[in-house]
Amino acid sequence: MAGPHLLEALQYVFDPLTLLFIAIGTGxxxxxxxxxxxxxxxSVILIMPFTFSMEPVQAIVMVVAVYVGGACGGSISSILxxxxxxxxxxxxxxxxxxxMQKGQAGIALGLAVTASSFGSIFSAFMMIxxxxxxxxxxxxxxxAEYFALAVLGLSxxxxxxxxxxxxxxxxxxxxxxxxxxxxxxxxxxxxxxxNKTFLVGGIEMIPVIIGCFALAEVFExxxxxxxxxxxxxxxxxxxxxxxxxxxFKMWVHFVRAAIIGTLIGILxxxxxxxxxxxxxSVAVKSDKEPERFxxxxxxxxxxxxxxxxxxxxxxxxxxxxxxxxGSGTAAIIMMVFILHNLRPGPLLMREQPTLLYALxxxxxxxxxxxxxxxxxxxxxFARILKLPYPMLAVFIIVMGIVGAYSLKGSYYDVIIxxxxxxxxYLFNKFQxxxxxxxxxxxxxxxxxxxxxxxxxxxxxxxxxVFLRPISCIVLIAAIIIFLSPSFKYIFKxxxxxxxxxx
Amino acid sequence: xLMALGFNGILIVVLSYLYWSATRILETTIxxxxxxxxxxxxxxxxxxxxxxxxxxxxTYKKLQRCKKENIQEEEVFEKPGLKLLxxxxxxxxxxxIAVEFLGYxxxxxxxxxxxxxxxxxxxxxxxxxxxxxLVGATLIIFGIVFGTSLPRGxxxxxxxxxxxx
Numbered sequence: 001m002a003g004p005h006l007l008e009a010l011q012y013v014f015d016p017l018t019l020l021f022i023a024i025g026t027g028x029x030x031x032x033x034x035x036x037x038x039x040x041x042x043s044v045i046l047i048m049p050f051t052f053s054m055e056p057v058q059a060i061v062m063v064v065a066v067y068v069g070g071a072c073g074g075s076i077s078s079i080l081x082x083x084x085x086x087x088x089x090x091x092x093x094x095x096x097x098x099x100m101q102k103g104q105a106g107i108a109l110g111l112a113v114t115a116s117s118f119g120s121i122f123s124a125f126m127m128i129x130x131x132x133x134x135x136x137x138x139x140x141x142x143x144a145e146y147f148a149l150a151v152l153g154l155s156x157x158x159x160x161x162x163x164x165x166x167x168x169x170x171x172x173x174x175x176x177x178x179x180x181x182x183x184x185x186x187x188x189x190x191x192x193x194x195n196k197t198f199l200v201g202g203i204e205m206i207p208v209i210i211g212c213f214a215l216a217e218v219f220e221x222x223x224x225x226x227x228x229x230x231x232x233x234x235x236x237x238x239x240x241x242x243x244x245x246x247x248f249k250m251w252v253h254f255v256r257a258a259i260i261g262t263l264i265g266i267l268x269x270x271x272x273x274x275x276x277x278x279x280x281s282v283a284v285k286s287d288k289e290p291e292r293f294x295x296x297x298x299x300x301x302x303x304x305x306x307x308x309x310x311x312x313x314x315x316x317x318x319x320x321x322x323x324x325x326g327s328g329t330a331a332i333i334m335m336v337f338i339l340h341n342l343r344p345g346p347l348l349m350r351e352q353p354t355l356l357y358a359l360x361x362x363x364x365x366x367x368x369x370x371x372x373x374x375x376x377x378x379x380x381f382a383r384i385l386k387l388p389y390p391m392l393a394v395f396i397i398v399m400g401i402v403g404a405y406s407l408k409g410s411y412y413d414v415i416i417x418x419x420x421x422x423x424x425y426l427f428n429k430f431q432x433x434x435x436x437x438x439x440x441x442x443x444x445x446x447x448x449x450x451x452x453x454x455x456x457x458x459x460x461x462x463x464x465v466f467l468r469p470i471s472c473i474v475l476i477a478a479i480i481i482f483l484s485p486s487f488k489y490i491f492k493x494x495x496x497x498x499x500x501x502x
Numbered sequence: 503x504l505m506a507l508g509f510n511g512i513l514i515v516v517l518s519y520l521y522w523s524a525t526r527i528l529e530t531t532i533x534x535x536x537x538x539x540x541x542x543x544x545x546x547x548x549x550x551x552x553x554x555x556x557x558x559x560x561t562y563k564k565l566q567r568c569k570k571e572n573i574q575e576e577e578v579f580e581k582p583g584l585k586l587l588x589x590x591x592x593x594x595x596x597x598x599i600a601v602e603f604l605g606y607x608x609x610x611x612x613x614x615x616x617x618x619x620x621x622x623x624x625x626x627x628x629x630x631x632x633x634x635x636l637v638g639a640t641l642i643i644f645g646i647v648f649g650t651s652l653p654r655g656x657x658x659x660x661x662x663x664x665x666x667x
Binding site for chain 2: 035038042046164166167169170173174176177180184186187189190191192194215218219222223224225226227388389390391393394395397398399401402405406409411414415418421422426429430431448451452455456459460462
């Protein structure tokens with residue numbers, strides 16, 4: 001029975017005006033995503049007023065195209081200037097920027113666009129094929145399962161960004177500690193606020209990340225600037241696509257990240273940031289040489305970008321099927337539905353199947369457009385790399401300042417960015433892993449709150465998180481993943497001993 | 503390695519202070535919240551302190567070994583570059599303090615120009631043009647197109663800013 005609806009959707013979507021709106025939406029999302037501080041959700045909000053006078057299908061495919069473009073756009077500034085344009089693109093920085101330093105920025109950007117496109121298309125298919133099933137499973141997720149996911153995400157902290165495992169773990173623990181600043185959501189008491197009102201709401205993610213990555217990098221380059229040889233080399237950057245055979249060798253990473261992204265996207269309120277961090281974490285731990293990650297591994301870029309774009313389609317599942325937004329941006333898209341007299345929920349699926357197919361086609365077209373528009377926007381953005389380093393350094397600083405400030409118009413966020421710039425610089429110097437710190441900072445709140453919620457539900461049973469089947473399996477997997485380097489070390493040393501005895 | 507030991511020491515002091523702060527977090531009134539608001543931070547700090555002490559012992563042993571074997575240890579900071587780095591940090595600190603009073607446009611323009619000069623950029627006209635373009639572009643994109651409320655400063659500067667963004 002899908003045939004007539006699909007044909008009708010094709011007619012809607014391939015209308016020249018709709019195609020133009022999809023192109024504008026994708027381009028706007030890409031530009032918004034590449035600017036630090038302008039997240040996907042802000043891009044959708046900014047384009048929303050233009051959709052009021054449009055047909056419902058046109059309006060919805062346009063905002064979804066902005067979402068797809070925004071999720072991919074974050075990778076551009078992540079790779080080129082080590083400043084994640086969106087929170088979803090944080091793990092892209094871990095390997096994207098080292099690739100840029102190696103002179104492979106074009107390849108990194110090509111991988112990011114390909115992975116983003118693949119992730120979006122994969123999740124669109126999942127959305128169309130199994131939306132009701134996924135949505136019902138997602139509703140079974142409770143605090144224990146969310147805690148298990150956070151732990152799984154944290155399980156790679158000892159393997160990324162530093163050779164010194166003890167210091168990487170300390171960095172992660174400090175990240176967890178920073179995530180506790182502000183009002184405790186469960187008891188309502190203030191923690192580490194030191195009577196400063198700007199700390200009551202907690203420390204925002206964006207200023208910390210801009211500080212730790214972009215500003216710390218500028219400080220490091222200032223220190224070595226006298227040598228004039230270690231700073232960013234001016235080179236022509238254009239999006240380069242690897243050959244199909246080379247891409248195909250990494251198909252596991254594309255598919256696995258897309259599956260993780262889709263599934264995490266479906267979970268209400270999880271979103272693309274958690275999806276990309278979790279996917280990166282799994283990619284690191286499942287690789288034979290995890291030490292390659294953080295130094296320019298192609299798979300790191302793929303894991304992050306495929307997952308964060310797959311979360312786009314994933315987050316639309318609970319939005320459409322249940323009327324529960326899967327992410328902040330999906331919540332804004334839901335507003336567009338409501339503004340056009342469409343009420344997301346089980347009835348929408350039954351009454352407006354054409355709209356669902358149009359949305360699906362819209363995501364696929366926007367994903368294809370990522371290549372075309374991505375090539376153009378990347379080329380323009382990359383022009384800044386040709387600037388002499390003093391100009392590039394101030395560009396990064398100004399973008400960081402505006403990015404931190406535009407989050408909520410708070411001057412304190414600029415101070416926080418500055419402080420974390422110094423912390424990031426010192427952490428780099430003393431081999432305390434910044435990626436581990438950031439990963440723990442982002443997942444810390446989720447880990448603590450869900451664990452305590454479960455503790456309350458299970459009446460004080462500290463092992464209560466193991467009592468639910470999904471969380472138990474995920475937690476055991478996380479523990480094995482976390483301890484795997486130690487097991488490997490023990491096996492290796494035993495084998496060495498046996499060989500010397502023989 | 504001596505520097506690393508010093509940094510570990512600073513972290514230990516800071517974390518110990520934070521542990522003391524955590525002990526002063528009010529107790530929860532939710533009887534079923536067994537962990538409380540202070541439980542997680544205290545656990546995290548304790549683990550961090552244990553790992554830092556362990557790392558310090560390992561680093562100290564390495565340092566002793568290097569001394570015995572007369573191995574020159576690698577410098578953490580590049581001394582010739584420290585002056586520029588410190589100038590950069592001071593400039594940024596000054597910016598952070600001044601931006602609330604002088605507003606985004608003026609403070610950022612000053613920062614961009616001075617920063618480039620400090621880094622040894624020679625051409626004054628180019629530096630001025632770049633400053634104007636960068637500040638102008640960010641004002642247009644963020645202040646006007648995206649509607650971000652950039653800092654406006656105080657008094658006359660605040661009034662003036664409303665004509666621009």
